[in-house]
Amino acid sequence: xxxxxxxQSLDPVDVARVFEASGISRxxxxxxxxxxxxxxxxxxxxxxxxxxxxxxxxxxTDYSYCCYLSDLAVDVAYxxxxxxxxxxxxxxxxxxxxxxxxxxxxxxxxxxxxxxxFALADNAYVxxxxx
Numbered sequence: 001x002x003x004x005x006x007x008q009s010l011d012p013v014d015v016a017r018v019f020e021a022s023g024i025s026r027x028x029x030x031x032x033x034x035x036x037x038x039x040x041x042x043x044x045x046x047x048x049x050x051x052x053x054x055x056x057x058x059x060x061t062d063y064s065y066c067c068y069l070s071d072l073a074v075d076v077a078y079x080x081x082x083x084x085x086x087x088x089x090x091x092x093x094x095x096x097x098x099x100x101x102x103x104x105x106x107x108x109x110x111x112x113x114x115x116x117x118f119a120l121a122d123n124a125y126v127x128x129x130x131x
Contacts, residue, residue, distance in 0.1 A: 002055075002083060003048045004090055010038055010046060014053040022055075022073035024106060043067070045090045047074065047083045054078045057087040059101075067095050069103040085116045 012035040016028040027033050038044055038058060047055030055074040061067035069091065074083045092101060104126065105113055114120065 002078075002081070002086075004086060005046045005048065006090065006094070007044050008046055010044065010053065010056065012038065015056055018053055018056055018075055019071075019073050021075040021077070022079075023076060023108065024071070024073045026071070026073075037070075041070070043091055043094055045087045047078075047087060049078065055083045055087055057091055059091050061095060061099060063095065064098065066100050066102060067091070069101055072103070084112070088116055 012031050015038060016026070016031060016034050019026040019028050019034075040060075041058045042061045042063070043057075043059040045057045046053055055078060056071060057069060057073075058071040059067050059069050069088070072084055072087060074087075088101070095101065101118075102121075102124075103113070103118070104124075
């Protein structure tokens with residue numbers, strides 16, 4: 001049975017392992033950067049199979065108007081079990097109905113997000129990171 005935890009401190013090595021096992025592209029060899037990413041997040045939801053971290057979401061928000069869901073990753077061995085959707089729903093429950101949830105999808109996940117309630121936006125812009 002999967003257990004969900006809100007805002008629990010996570011070992012960045014475990015997070016990097018989940019990122020790698022999920023197929024998401026993140027700087028997994030830069031553990032200090034992963035640690036900073038999670039230390040500065042407003043909402044972190046983690047999914048656990050016993051003592052094993054199997055999924056994670058990380059969000060940045062003002063708790064009033066908008067929230068950027070920066071990471072949503074589930075170990076491929078645990079995908080298609082509703083864990084990603086549960087991570088999203090738990091984030092939404094913390095935010096409430098006044099806050100929009102926004103994300104940038106990896107190309108391989110474009111078909112997933114409409115299935116869990118996201119609408120495609122055609123009015124977004126980005127200045128990409130250099131590294």
